[in-house]
Amino acid sequence: xxKLMTLAGAAALTLASLPTQAASPxxxxxxxxxxxxSACHMAYAPGFLPKRSWQAIMxxxxxxxxxxxxxxxxxxxxxxxxxxxxxxxxxNGVAANAAPLRITDLRWFRxxxxxxxxxxxxxxxxxxxxxxxxxxxxxAERGFFDDD
Amino acid sequence: MKKKxxxxxxxxxxxxxxxxxxxxxxxxxxxxxxxxxxxxxxVDAGRTLFLSQNTGGKxxxxxxxxxxxxxxxxxxxxxxxxxxxxxAVSVNPERFTDPEKVEKWxxxxxxxxxxxxxxxxxxxxxxxxxxxx
Numbered sequence: 001x002x003k004l005m006t007l008a009g010a011a012a013l014t015l016a017s018l019p020t021q022a023a024s025p026x027x028x029x030x031x032x033x034x035x036x037x038s039a040c041h042m043a044y045a046p047g048f049l050p051k052r053s054w055q056a057i058m059x060x061x062x063x064x065x066x067x068x069x070x071x072x073x074x075x076x077x078x079x080x081x082x083x084x085x086x087x088x089x090x091x092n093g094v095a096a097n098a099a100p101l102r103i104t105d106l107r108w109f110r111x112x113x114x115x116x117x118x119x120x121x122x123x124x125x126x127x128x129x130x131x132x133x134x135x136x137x138x139x140a141e142r143g144f145f146d147d148d
Numbered sequence: 149m150k151k152k153x154x155x156x157x158x159x160x161x162x163x164x165x166x167x168x169x170x171x172x173x174x175x176x177x178x179x180x181x182x183x184x185x186x187x188x189x190x191v192d193a194g195r196t197l198f199l200s201q202n203t204g205g206k207x208x209x210x211x212x213x214x215x216x217x218x219x220x221x222x223x224x225x226x227x228x229x230x231x232x233x234x235x236a237v238s239v240n241p242e243r244f245t246d247p248e249k250v251e252k253w254x255x256x257x258x259x260x261x262x263x264x265x266x267x268x269x270x271x272x273x274x275x276x277x278x279x280x281x
Contacts, residue, residue: 041228066208067227068259072252128229135229 023086026143030082032075040069042134042141044103046087052099054083065101104130165241172245173237177275179247183268194277197270204263212261220281236281244275 025047028034037043046054058080062070071079093107094100103109113130121127126135133140137147181187198212198220208227209215215232216224221239224232234240244250250271258266266274 038230040226041230062259063206066206068206068256070256070259126229128225129227132229 024143025086025088027141029086030079033079033082036071036075036079040067041131044133045143046083048091048103048106049087049100050091050094051084051087051089052097053101054087055080056099057101058083169241169245172247173275173279176244176247176250177272180268180272180275184272186269186272189269189272189276191273191277191280193270194273194275197274198277202262205259205261206263209257209260212257214261220278235278237279238281243278250275 023029024045026045028037028043028045034043049057057064058076061076062068070076090096091106100106104113109130118130121130121132121135124135128135133145137145139145139147177189181189198216199218201211203210215226216235220236221234223234226232235243237243254266254271254274258264258270
């Protein structure tokens with residue numbers, strides 16, 4: 001019964017948001033989030049951080065990694081709602097109550113991007129930082145990272 | 149003949165779009181002038197603001213030029229490596245045509261660079277400089 005309810009709930013959600021498929025955590029599907037986040041950097045997908053991380057990020061946009069990225073209330077609320085709806089509760093390797101703010105600090109990220117890659121990024125102005133996914137992963141905005 | 153006419157129409161439309169963009173910029177400038185209680189803005193003061201090095205804001209962004217480069221006609225780069233289209237109106241005619249965008253970015257970037265919001269006069273001077281470039 002519970003399963004049925006969950007299924008019905010999922011179907012309703014799907015119908016309400018997207019006609020064809022459930023929201024993917026690996027692509028930013030909300031237009032406001034896509035536009036606002038990508039004004040300065042690639043819009044990172046909700047799946048990379050747990051819900052509580054996105055809440056912390058959206059609560060402190062006036063000091064967003066050292067810059068003022070503040071938004072009007074309507075846009076801020078819409079984006080937070082989208083990220084917290086789609087992001088997972090837990091992310092592999094992140095403690096159950098931790099709220100990391102930087103994807104680049106996650107253990108798996110550091111494992112995948114070792115010192116050789118970090119040095120290359122630091123010395124290439126076209127990459128500039130490890131946060132610049134699309135410099136190397138051409139399909140990053142579509143959720144493809146396996147091209148390395 | 150047909151092609152020529154097409155080009156002529158295209159050119160006319162581009163001119164019309166340019167006139168509209170100028171109108172939108174003038175409206176935004178008039179708003180700043182009214183708010184500041186001034187009748188004109190200073191291109192030189194705008195240039196000085198653009199090039200100034202500051203300590204009151206956030207560490208990573210002491211100047212507008214930290215991200216926009218010191219040439220308004222050139223592309224800039226965000227700290228995350230993303231290209232920022234030029235600020236100079238001559239090469240980027242869409243600049244300063246959307247009042248909401250203008251307010252949003254002045255609010256954010258003045259806070260990041262100066263540690264405070266810009267005055268209406270500073271915003272007008274900055275715009276005047278970029279319109280002269």
